[in-house]
Amino acid sequence: RFKPLVLKVKQYGVAMRIGTNHGSLSDRIMNRFGDTPQGMVESALEFLRICRRYDYHDIILSMKASNPLVMIQAYRLLATRMDDEGMDYPFHLGVTEAGDGEEGRIKSAVGIGSLLEDGVGDTIRVSLTEDAVHEIPAAQTIAKPYNSRLAASRTAAAVPVQLRTSSTPSPKEARNPYDYIRRTSDEIQIGDLPLGGAQPVRVELAATVPLHDIERTMAEIENLTVPADANDPVCEIVRLRADSAEDLVALDTLATHLRAAEHAVPLSLQIPAPLLQTASTAPQVAKFITMPEAALAETAWREQARDVLDIAGQQGTVVEWALSLDTIPDDIRADYGETFEALARTAARLVACAPSSDAPIMLSVTTEMPVQAYRYIAAWLDAQDATVPLHLTTPPLSGHNDTLFQSAIGLGTLLSDGIGDSILIDSDCPPRTKIGFCYNILQAARLRMSKTELISCPSCGRTLFNLQTTTERIKSQMSHLKETKIAIMGCIVNGPGEMADADFGYVGSGPGKISLYVGKDCVERNIPDAQADERLIQLIKYHGKWVDPA
Ligand code: SF4
Known part of the structure; x- marks a missing residue:
């Protein structure tokens, strides 16, 4: 079913972004690799190979995840696998459903910045649950030092310190870039x-x-x-x-x-x-x-x-x-x-x-x-x-x-x-x-959870409620749940697939209607939005994850 699309975009000379979502992988990929960075990469490679079979190359790739660690590992692995197969298509970087405010900006900076530090990435988006115009200065601030370094390297300008001297090879990197393993240190x-x-x-x-x-x-x-x-x-x-x-x-x-x-x-x-x-x-x-x-x-x-x-x-x-x-x-x-x-x-x-x-x-x-x-x-x-x-x-x-x-x-x-x-x-x-x-x-970096992890989409034409005010409202009632991840998604079309990482989901399922999820399972369908906050709290309590605010 992908072939006609490839032939059509090739015919019209249109570029295509292949976006792989953590949480929306096919059953076949899930059965073999699970919902993992490796599964995301295998899925993207399948699409890439079809494009190449029909000699279509105007491609850019994204590996979408709301967890910066999953996103970082997926892009690194994809870069390596593409190198192995002689492919060099550009990457579009972003932490999807990053949320709003300081948290959204920091999550995006960690994910996107890590990869730009690796020299990976060609376009970026900071995806915030705010008016879209606020995404621009955030993205510009993240990209600026790397574009300056790029310009400096082109003009052979001096960098503050050299990566190595010519006399000694760099120490061999022992850590696995596709997995999180904490460096061993003494207590x-x-x-x-x-x-x-x-x-x-x-x-x-x-x-x-x-x-x-x-x-x-x-x-x-x-x-x-x-x-x-x-x-x-x-x-x-x-x-x-x-x-x-x-x-x-x-x-x-x-x-x-x-x-x-x-x-x-x-x-x-x-x-x-x-x-x-x-x-x-x-x-x-x-x-x-x-x-x-x-x-x-x-x-x-x-x-x-x-x-x-x-x-x-x-x-x-x-x-x-x-x-x-x-x-x-x-x-x-x-x-x-x-x-x-x-x-x-x-x-x-x-x-x-x-x-x-x-x-x-x-x-x-x-x-x-x-x-x-x-x-x-x-x-x-x-x-x-x-x-x-x-x-x-x-x-x-x-x-x-x-x-x-x-x-x-x-x-x-x-x-x-x-x-x-x-x-x-x-x-x-x-x-x-x-x-x-x-x-x-x-x-x-998922090392110390000091508040509820909120995963909220940036909103779009499909959004069925006001994402910004809803996110604020849920945050004000539930931000103290340190061990809990709550997704607030604007629509039922893409929302459930994009909240792979969440323990609970609050998803717009129709005008004035909300569906509630536990993990990937929809447990309450189409409840009136006026009741949804309270029902979500009850659901969190039922699953033993609620604590009263101090
Ligand atoms: S409303 Fe739906 S399609 Fe739009 S950003 Fe949110 S989840 Fe994605």
């Missing part, structure tokens, strides 16, 4: 908070108030760590910064105040290594963030690293070695320049220093290209069986939009790859905004 304790291993990815944020302003620092810690509402997510580690002996005195006073207030949040402290070495007493924090001085000769550099580890080891403090292009030791820089390889060799040298103490270590790296840098370092460490936890951080970001999209792409891409044990967004946005971004990124 360590940041104060009372376990991190790494099988623990949830932790959220750390930096206080913005200078340490000597103790009253305001206390207030900021409170704001970051005490939820305004019981369902609000919080920052789990607060980062402070000490640049002088006076700051360390202030830290002491702050610690006393926090103890008096019975505030047990783990504190991390960014501190220059010499200040830590010369402090009269070691700062009482759960994590030091520091680096040996780059200008030291190799032996002195190693000694300073061991000194820091000894100080930390005596009080059970973790050391986060904070790599950046500026902290590459001079001797490594002289041999390898400002490259990812130089960062990885610095990391390897620090890992080799660790056995001299009992201090657990973790690594972070701040660069303008976090995805490439962390991927490279993770691969390098994995090749040496070094299971050091990795703390992911963004480069400094500014403004709401830049922070939302760049942190979602940078952190979300790495988390979707299984890399990262804790995250931090470095931005001038208000603390509560950054906490929201962190947890939305973790939810998009």
Whole structure:
């Protein structure tokens, strides 16, 4: 039945997009591959082969899924299979039914950004449950850095760091790009908070108030760590910064105040290594963030690293070695320049220093290209069986939009790859905004669900109710169900097929009529829309997934 369509579009010289939906695969494909990225790819390849049989090539492909991980894996697998079969048709990227607001934008940025970071994708759509015009700036913001890189590569402009030097091949990538497997890391304790291993990815944020302003620092810690509402997510580690002996005195006073207030949040402290070495007493924090001085000769550099580890080891403090292009030791820089390889060799040298103490270590790296840098370092460490936890951080970001999209792409891409044990967004946005971004990124990568996962279509001519107001209404009543995925779909024609990932579905089945689904099964047909919200709540209760709002 596909052949006449192929012949017709070929006759009229019209291009065709072959869109494969997670959730709408044929029974034959489902029986062989299940509702999986592999099934989606096999389905697309069948259509492609028919097109090629009739010498029709004006094709673009999309792999539609509302789960960014499924979407990422499907496109990667399709790219590889097409390469194997000598095909090079373009890809249209999008996370379908991404929802609205911050969540929809972050989910889209994670899915689309991950693939653009891989060099995959030719057109994109950010599919939002909002007026369509709002999709344009979101899509432009996601695409912009990649189009700039493309333009720069065409003019041979310099990129901030090279992918490798010519002398050493890149470390071999051990992870499977078509499956989610978390990178193996040691479990360590940041104060009372376990991190790494099988623990949830932790959220750390930096206080913005200078340490000597103790009253305001206390207030900021409170704001970051005490939820305004019981369902609000919080920052789990607060980062402070000490640049002088006076700051360390202030830290002491702050610690006393926090103890008096019975505030047990783990504190991390960014501190220059010499200040830590010369402090009269070691700062009482759960994590030091520091680096040996780059200008030291190799032996002195190693000694300073061991000194820091000894100080930390005596009080059970973790050391986060904070790599950046500026902290590459001079001797490594002289041999390898400002490259990812130089960062990885610095990391390897620090890992080799660790056995001299009992201090657990973790690594972070701040660069303008976090995805490439962390991927490279993770691969390098994995090749040496070094299971050091990795703390992911963004480069400094500014403004709401830049922070939302760049942190979602940078952190979300790495988390979707299984890399990262804790995250931090470095931005001038208000603390509560950054906490929201962190947890939305973790939810998009399906690592920590902090609210109901809403899958809602972008609306179109077939929509049978007002999607935006309905989504808002359902969100306001049901957004606290952390373990539940609810789909809100405008029509019965495509809705059920496109909500593969959902536990419950609210689907327009006629004017003023709603059908309710549990998984793929329609359990209540054509109920009046005025009753649909309550019936959905009853259905969620019946299936044991309801909890009362706090
Ligand atoms: S109304 Fe139906 S066809 Fe339109 S976007 Fe929603 S599910 Fe898809």
